[in-house]
Amino acid sequence: xxxxxxxxxxxxxxxxxxxxxxxxxxxxxxxxxxxxxxxxxxxxxxxxxxxxxxxxxxxxxxxxxxxxxxxxxxxxxxxxxxxxxxxxxxxxxxxxxxxxxxxxxxxxxxxxxxxxxxxxxxxxxxxxxxxxxxxxxxxxxxxxxxxxxxxxxxxxxxxxxxxxxxxxxxxxxxxxxxxx
Amino acid sequence: xxxxxxxxxxxxxxxxxxxxxxxxxxxxxxxxxxxxxxxxxxxxxxxxxxxxxxxxxxxxxxxxxxxxxxxxxxxxxxxxxxxxxxxxxxxxxxxxxxxxxxxxxxxxxxxxxxxxxxxxxxxxxxxxxxxxxxxxxxxxxxxxxxxxxxxxxxxxxxxxxxxxxxxxxxxxxxxxxxxxxxxxxxxxxxxxxxxxxxxxxxxxxxxxxxxxxxxxxxxxxxxxxxx
Numbered sequence: 539x540x541x542x543x544x545x546x547x548x549x550x551x552x553x554x555x556x557x558x559x560x561x562x563x564x565x566x567x568x569x570x571x572x573x574x575x576x577x578x579x580x581x582x583x584x585x586x587x588x589x590x591x592x593x594x595x596x597x598x599x600x601x602x603x604x605x606x607x608x609x610x611x612x613x614x615x616x617x618x619x620x621x622x623x624x625x626x627x628x629x630x631x632x633x634x635x636x637x638x639x640x641x642x643x644x645x646x647x648x649x650x651x652x653x654x655x656x657x658x659x660x661x662x663x664x665x666x667x668x669x670x671x672x673x674x675x676x677x678x679x680x681x682x683x684x685x686x687x688x689x690x691x692x693x694x695x696x697x698x699x700x701x702x703x704x705x706x707x708x709x710x711x712x713x714x715x716x717x718x
Numbered sequence: 719x720x721x722x723x724x725x726x727x728x729x730x731x732x733x734x735x736x737x738x739x740x741x742x743x744x745x746x747x748x749x750x751x752x753x754x755x756x757x758x759x760x761x762x763x764x765x766x767x768x769x770x771x772x773x774x775x776x777x778x779x780x781x782x783x784x785x786x787x788x789x790x791x792x793x794x795x796x797x798x799x800x801x802x803x804x805x806x807x808x809x810x811x812x813x814x815x816x817x818x819x820x821x822x823x824x825x826x827x828x829x830x831x832x833x834x835x836x837x838x839x840x841x842x843x844x845x846x847x848x849x850x851x852x853x854x855x856x857x858x859x860x861x862x863x864x865x866x867x868x869x870x871x872x873x874x875x876x877x878x879x880x881x882x883x884x885x886x887x888x889x890x891x892x893x894x895x896x897x898x899x900x901x902x903x904x905x906x907x908x909x910x911x912x913x914x915x916x917x918x919x920x921x922x923x924x925x926x927x928x929x930x931x932x933x934x935x936x937x938x939x940x941x942x943x944x945x
Contacts, residue, residue, distance in 0.1 A: 557746045564741040578736035589745045615844055631734045657732050660725055679726040680733050693845060695825050707722060716722070 541605060549596050556596075560589050563606065566681065567613045570691055573676050574617035584620050588613030607690035610683075614691045629665045630676065632657055663713040671706035678703060787878065789885050790925030791861060792918045794868045794876060811850070811857070812843025820847045826862045826924060833943035834858075856930035858944065862923050868916065877934075881941060886919035888934050917941055 539547075539558070547555035567588060572581035592599075592612045599608060664675055670692070677688040678699075689696045787794040817840050821828055824845045834856075837849035846861035870876055874891040917928045917937040926944060928937050 553746055553749055556749065557742045560742040560745050565738050568738050568741070569735060572736060581736070582739045582741070585739075586741050586744055586748075589741060590748045593745070593749045618844075632732050633734045656725070657729055660729055661733070664726075675726065679723075680730045682730065694823055698822055707720075711722060714722075 542602070545596070545599065545605060546601070548593065549599075556593055559605070563609055564589075566606070566683075567609060569681055570610050570677075570683075571613050571617040573673060573681065574614055574691070575620045580620040581617060584616035585613055588616045591616070604686065607684075607687045610687055611690040611693070614693070630661055630672075630680070632661060659714065663710055666713055667706060667709055670702065671709055674699065674702045674706050675710070787876070787887065789878075789887050789918050790920040791864060792866055792868065792887075792925055792927065794870060794887060794889070794918075796876075797869050797871060811841035811848040811859070812846065813841065815840050815842045824862070829860055829921060829924065829926070829944040831858070831940065831943040831945075833940060851930075856928070856932065856940075858926065858928045858940070860924050860926045860944075862925075866927075868918070881919045881938065882921060884920040886917065886938075886941070888915075888917050888937065890915040890934070921945075 539555070541559070541562075544555045544559050548559060564585065567585040568581055571584040571588070572578060575581045575584055588609070592609050595612070599605070664672055667675065674688065674692060677683045677691050678685075683691065685696045685699050688699045692699060692702070694702070787796075815823070817828070817830075817837075820840055820842050823842055824847060826845075828847055831849075834849075834851055837851055837858075839848075839850035841848040841850065844861070844864045846859055846864040848857055848859045850857050868889060870889060870891075874889060877888045879886055879888070914929060914931060915934075915937070917934070919926050919941050921944065926941065928940060932940070
């Protein structure tokens with residue numbers, strides 16, 4: 539069944555169809571919420587509440603529009619609310635083993651390029667960025683969101699995503715003592 | 719792709735992420751067998767019927783006839799009994815910001831008022847921009863996608879009229895509650911506030927709201943000045 543069919547069924551009250559949409563997007567919804575809320579417990583609550591609210595708001599979802607950015611916007615709002623309350627953020631960290639996830643295919647050329655010291659240096663520099671720059675970098679590079687999806691998460695225009703990313707990379711280069 | 723681009727892409731698989739929870743069963747349990755709200759066609763029809771109801775409603779019977787009234791992103795809900803909100807708290811208007819930053823943060827053109835001049839404070843919450851004038855005595859809010867509700871009981875005066883060619887509502891009276899609906903999502907039942915008089919109006923794709931101790935005539939004058 540296509541995503542459009544699942545949405546159409548969910549709009550008619552088919553909970554099983556909506557459950558399938560939840561399964562499709564729960565990973566990215568949770569990771570996005572984690573990025574914004576700053577911890578796993580708040581992220582799980584935010585993602586779950588976001589899915590429930592998205593279901594209730596589904597009647598006004600425009601047919602044919604991309605579902606993922608719409609959903610991520612709702613989840614992000616939920617995560618924002620929790621972040622304001624908690625007021626904390628966990629820094630991004632490297633996997634303890636230093637390996638990529640087991641079961642992944644052979645590392646990409648970009649992955650193979652990075653030595654462990656460089657990984658640590660790069661991530662430490664990302665963590666030192668201002669929050670809006672760090673978040674833009676994380677959305678585009680670590681969560682692999684499109685510009686439209688990143689705009690939904692950041693709550694800004696696509697053009698702003700481009701300029702914010704450009705500034706974030708500029709700051710990152712400065713942090714790393716590199717030239718453009 | 720620059721070297722830094724490539725390195726950041728390459729870094730992604732090494733980032734430690736918390737284990738992903740299984741959300742589907744809990745979400746399904748919470749949504750139950752309830753269907754999402756009515757589709758657009760039904761909603762549009764309901765709005766037409768409500769508009770007729772507003773026109774012909776007799777004041778004492780109004781709460782029995784009207785269930786809710788839609789103005790842009792606002793929804794005025796007529797209830798027999800308001801939720802138990804005893805204290806009057808300041809609205810959570812969001813983070814402090816500047817007009818320049820707000821302009822970069824939202825997708826729409828932010829309207830300003832020459833009549834009121836520069837606001838004392840600019841706040842941002844979701845895509846809602848709030849201008850605060852004179853120590854919170856007057857607040858004007860605008861948004862394109864942030865939905866909100868107003869709950870009113872039968873003693874509240876709710877007058878619907880046309881302003882700048884679009885629908886507007888003037889809410890006045892002793893009992894009136896504001897409740898948020900965040901972004902494009904659902905209700906935030908925990909965020910309820912007792913508030914004073916309010917004017918809600920539309921301008922293009924935006925829904926604007928004015929709250930403060932002003933008369934209806936003053937509110938309308940201020941609303942017209944936002945361009």
